[in-house]
Amino acid sequence: MADYKPNEMMTIAAARALKNDDVCFVGIGQPSAACNLARLTHAPDITLIYESGTLATKPNVLPLSIGDGELCETALTTVSVPEMFRYWLQGGRIKVGFLGGAQIDKYANLNTTVVGPYDKPKVRLPGGGGAPEIATSCGEIFIIMAQGKRGFVDKLDFFTSIGHVTGGDSRQKLGVKTKGPTRLITDLALFEPDPETKEMIVTAMHPGVTRDQIQENTGWQVRFAAQVAETAPPTGQELEVLREIQARTARAHAAA
Amino acid sequence: MAQITTLSAAVKAAVKDGDVVALEGFTHLIPHAAGHEIIRQGRKHLTLIRMTPDLIYDQMIGMGCVDKLIFSWGGNPGVGSLHRFREAIEQGWPNKIEIEEHSHAAMANAYEAGAAGLPLAVFRGYIGTDLPKVNPKIKSIVCPFTGEKLAAIPSHRPDVAVIHAQRADRKGNVMIEGVLGVQKEAVLASKRQVVTVEEIVDELPERSLNAVVLPHWTVSHVVEVPGGAFPSYAQGYYPRNNSFYKQWDDIARERDTFHKWMKDNVLDKGPEAFAQYARKRAK
Numbered sequence: 001m002a003d004y005k006p007n008e009m010m011t012i013a014a015a016r017a018l019k020n021d022d023v024c025f026v027g028i029g030q031p032s033a034a035c036n037l038a039r040l041t042h043a044p045d046i047t048l049i050y051e052s053g054t055l056a057t058k059p060n061v062l063p064l065s066i067g068d069g070e071l072c073e074t075a076l077t078t079v080s081v082p083e084m085f086r087y088w089l090q091g092g093r094i095k096v097g098f099l100g101g102a103q104i105d106k107y108a109n110l111n112t113t114v115v116g117p118y119d120k121p122k123v124r125l126p127g128g129g130g131a132p133e134i135a136t137s138c139g140e141i142f143i144i145m146a147q148g149k150r151g152f153v154d155k156l157d158f159f160t161s162i163g164h165v166t167g168g169d170s171r172q173k174l175g176v177k178t179k180g181p182t183r184l185i186t187d188l189a190l191f192e193p194d195p196e197t198k199e200m201i202v203t204a205m206h207p208g209v210t211r212d213q214i215q216e217n218t219g220w221q222v223r224f225a226a227q228v229a230e231t232a233p234p235t236g237q238e239l240e241v242l243r244e245i246q247a248r249t250a251r252a253h254a255a256a
Numbered sequence: 257m258a259q260i261t262t263l264s265a266a267v268k269a270a271v272k273d274g275d276v277v278a279l280e281g282f283t284h285l286i287p288h289a290a291g292h293e294i295i296r297q298g299r300k301h302l303t304l305i306r307m308t309p310d311l312i313y314d315q316m317i318g319m320g321c322v323d324k325l326i327f328s329w330g331g332n333p334g335v336g337s338l339h340r341f342r343e344a345i346e347q348g349w350p351n352k353i354e355i356e357e358h359s360h361a362a363m364a365n366a367y368e369a370g371a372a373g374l375p376l377a378v379f380r381g382y383i384g385t386d387l388p389k390v391n392p393k394i395k396s397i398v399c400p401f402t403g404e405k406l407a408a409i410p411s412h413r414p415d416v417a418v419i420h421a422q423r424a425d426r427k428g429n430v431m432i433e434g435v436l437g438v439q440k441e442a443v444l445a446s447k448r449q450v451v452t453v454e455e456i457v458d459e460l461p462e463r464s465l466n467a468v469v470l471p472h473w474t475v476s477h478v479v480e481v482p483g484g485a486f487p488s489y490a491q492g493y494y495p496r497n498n499s500f501y502k503q504w505d506d507i508a509r510e511r512d513t514f515h516k517w518m519k520d521n522v523l524d525k526g527p528e529a530f531a532q533y534a535r536k537r538a539k
Contacts, residue, residue, distance in 0.1 A: 028333060028334055029334065051360060052282050052283055052284070052435045052437070053282075053435060053436060053437075054435065063334070064333060064334035064335070064496070064498040064501065065283045065333030065334055065496065065498075065501070066282075066283060066333060067282050067283025067284050067435045067437070068283065068496055068498075069284070069434065069435075069489055069491055069495055069496060071435075072284070072434045072435050072491060073491075078434065078435055078436065079436070080436040080437070080438065080440065080441075081282050081307070081360070081364045081436070081437050081438050082364040082365065082367065082368040082438060082441055084364075085360060085361040085364045085365070085379075086361075086364070086365065086368075086379070089361065090361065090379060090380055090381075113357075113386070113387075118386075118390045119390075121345065121346060122346075123342075123346075124330075124337075124341070124342045124345045124346055125331075126329050126330050126331030126337075126338075127327070127328060127329050127330055127331075127357055128328060128329065128357075128358075128359045128360075128385070128387065129308075129328055129329035129359070129360050130329075130359065130360040130361065131359070132359040132361070132381060132382055132383075132385045132387065133359055133360075133361040133379075133380070133381045133382075136380075136381075136383045136384070137380070158386050159384065159385050159386040160385060160386070160387070161385060162383065162384035162385060165384055171384075174383050174384050175383065175404075175405070176383055176384070252498070253498040253499060253502070254499055255499070
């Protein structure tokens with residue numbers, strides 16, 4: 001087995017969640033790395049869409065921003081931002097939305113707005129961007145986030161975008177028909193919603209990770225599925241492709 | 257009717273103290289040179305609208321031009337925080353700024369509604385989020401046909417839209433290619449428009465029958481400023497300078513390094529300083 005970092009395991013596990021026929025709305029950073037890894041390995045025909053309006057884009061290096069020229073040059077077409085949000089996202093044409101966040105709770109609600117009170121924030125985060133509507137308009141949501149007590153919290157400081165709200169059928173009661181977060185991929189484990197309570201529970205652990213380790217890095221009492229699988233370790237090919245695109249990206253961003 | 261003029265004259269004529277101004281460009285074609293001119297002319301008490309405040313609003317906020325910000329995502333993409341934006345909100349430096357915070361979908365809809373001459377934007381959004389609790393402009397409306405409850409916010413009707421584009425012809429017809437963002441909507445929603453371009457040409461080049469062209473009678477001022485989007489980019493001319501976006505993190509982190517950079521690169525310079533970044537890529 002090759003040597004790899006927990007972060008690489010996270011990106012690879014996230015990439016594996018995507019299928020060749022998926023139409024995916026991609027957030028910048030970790031989601032973008034995972035989506036392009038999927039495209040360069042098992043899902044060559046996946047449709048990647050970025051909120052800058054680039055439809056079916058195939059970047060050779062990972063974009064630093066959501067609207068790098070690379071995305072437009074390799075896209076099937078590029079539409080305006082109002083069209084992107086109205087026809088494509090709100091119109092229900094996106095199957096998977098891929099998000100990250102600063103804070104997450106056990107129902108996979110996300111905060112990317114503030115730490116502390118809104119009017120007097122301890123940390124002012126960038127804000128929602130596309131997330132509030134991505135979270136409700138895409139068929140389902142995958143979330144990728146490295147685990148730690150600062151980010152995996154018992155109570156969010158701010159609800160920027162909803163997951164399963166307060167659990168059970170609370171999401172549907174708001175009139176939302178889409179599935180919401182079906183997968184939370186971390187550097188330690190895979191969480192999926194409990195079918196009844198909708199709490200995110202651990203269904204697979206990455207190789208060598210212990211239950212204590214997961215609990216130590218989570219601000220709520222973690223529940224584990226009756227059967228917890230072990231994530232297959234990264235293959236040589238997955239690691240090679242991921243490292244190559246990251247190296248190409250680092251070179252491109254340093255040179256520009 | 258478009259007036260082809262200098263940047264200093266365009267900003268002087270179009271942007272007044274206290275105006276509502278939208279400098280737009282979604283990652284691409286961000287009008288940095290025009291933003292610098294607004295700073296140099298010492299405009300104050302502006303309400304700035306922009307989906308992604310980016311470096312240019314970090315600079316305008318840090319230089320004290322801004323009273324209020326209407327936005328949806330305030331970060332340095334892929335890098336981290338906008339330090340001047342954060343310090344204004346967290347510490348009130350150099351002055352307290354009021355914020356009116358939205359989502360991208362809301363902002364895009366508000367520009368489109370403004371361009372369409374409507375008083376409000378209606379869309380399916382903000383469901384379950386805390387944003388309506390902190391932004392009283394986010395309300396809802398019930399569809400008279402289906403009964404569905406939808407989000408409603410006021411349309412954007414800026415006093416001035418400021419954008420950068422690749423080309424204009426000598427009449428002032430403006431052509432935009434690549435990532436389009438919300439610039440067409442921002443221009444059509446506003447009372448006055450300042451458009452900087454990479455080059456003014458005799459005739460717009462051969463183009464798709466559906467190319468995005470803003471007719472000269474929809475823009476008030478057109479100015480040739482080669483390189484005027486740097487460190488953002490102009491598709492077909494120069495790439496986004498991702499390396500500068502990373503450097504900005506250090507420059508803007510402290511007040512004194514920020515001020516020194518602004519003095520050396522903005523206050524003591526003019527729009528011609530941007531020309532060094534302009535290079536047309538061979539097709």
